Amino acid sequence: MAIVAVGSIAFDSVASTAGKRERILGGSLTHFSNAASLKSKPRLVGVVGEDFGDMEMDFLKKKSSSVEGVEMLKGEKSFFWKGHYTENFDSAVTEITELNAFAKFNPVVPESYKTDDYILFLANISPDIQTRVAKQCPNSKLKMLDTMNYWIESTPDDLQTAFANVDGIIINEGEAELLTGEKNLIIAAKKLFLPHFKLIILKKGSNGVMVFGKNYIVSLPAFPLTEIIDPTGAGDSFAGAFLSYIDAVGDYDLSQETVKQAAVYATIVASHAVQGFGVEGIDGITTDDVEKRIDEFRKIASFE
């Protein structure tokens, strides 16, 4: 059992009411691995520039079981994002996006990654690339993709093709509404649930998460937090924690009970993610910290 994850590796400059950080390690693949590694260290596929240092690469190595698929492009810089969060963390305002090496990302999943049963996670990239990677992995037991408003609006046909090549999607409520025109998330999920889908994960931020299986729904509130430091990567952390749970259990049939436990686990890991800048929120915690917060969450949200 294993996870193969494809996504961005970046430097982020972030500011929020809690402070700011310059050029810290970020990117969807980084956040995904950081969260997944508590249960299942993924095999990474990504691209970086020459400015990507040993310290950063060591972090990725620590959080993965292989970085064979991480390419360093000569003469290029790494993906760079600069932005800030408005008060209350209502929205992220982008100040600078420099794709750099990521603009030339042409992911190839190493053959060594395709052994055993494995889950494929396609972080938010162009749907065209997502389709190509999905086709490289016909034997994957579960293929999930994340996407965003930009692709929904600019390349809707490519996105439908990508949907046709995966087993499920992980999106947020705004993206679900944009895709379907529906504000009722349950109706939206029904419209989005293609016949071959196994799962749709709808993230609702501070309002929790809904997961739709073939014939069930799982719905959970968020873990209540009063102090948020940096929500960057919370969604990828949720995805990483969720899929690592599924992978660790090996329940590729995705029973309601497994999916619910995975969603509880991911809710708690993601709640840690937002309590530090960049990867710090999760990097410092242990499985014990997660278990303790799950116990607290049980008192808050689970019932007889």
Next chain:
Amino acid sequence: MAIVAVGSIAFDSVASTAGKRERILGGSLTHFSNAASLKSKPRLVGVVGEDFGDMEMDFLKKKSSSVEGVEMLKGEKSFFWKGHYTENFDSAVTEITELNAFAKFNPVVPESYKTDDYILFLANISPDIQTRVAKQCPNSKLKMLDTMNYWIESTPDDLQTAFANVDGIIINEGEAELLTGEKNLIIAAKKLFLPHFKLIILKKGSNGVMVFGKNYIVSLPAFPLTEIIDPTGAGDSFAGAFLSYIDAVGDYDLSQETVKQAAVYATIVASHAVQGFGVEGIDGITTDDVEKRIDEFRKIASFE
């Protein structure tokens, strides 16, 4: 053990994407009693006009243990509201509000209502009246009030006085933000939680509910529904079901476990409320129907 409830009794003309109804029985007291009566028939305090018929009064009698406190004002009509819901039930648009008899509402809680241990529920009325009624009931074991934007904006000082005379409040997330300026509902609830409070209930519509006790939080998602008919009175139905559960259990100390079970029960009763026009959604169901849906909710939202 008993509940004393004070609020409006009205005729509503309602339209939604599901259809429309003219002059159906409504009002906060009506919806509260309709829901509460499944577990604990409340003692009612309200006012109606001469147009209030036997059929309507029989409904209130059926859903209560006493209507001694319901006054019929000669020469007056009953409270009348006409409105419609926008698509997706995002907002209620008021077309007509005629207070009629309700404008002269001067509630007096009958002495016969003040026997046994009892809970006092003050539905959304002027905070001035809420304070007067709370003072009539010094021996109530638990006094809860509901309010709305209008009173928060127009009589904030009176509202604070009312807060000082009750043990807790039931409001929605918009009202919590309006009262505190805080979008983070947990911070808002902490700001609102007066030293003498026992409970704050924050309703979030399709995103569920959070309940804050002296040293705990309960948070639940909503029961997932694809078909809503009429959300009028959903909040009062939640309050009625919640308080009837507390009353039936008799746990006036409000342990986290009791409050959580009460919130689960009220979530399910309120989910039935919105599936019919006016009182129809709940009027037709049995305790068995509620239990069955709680079982379903457990699979969706409760975890090990």
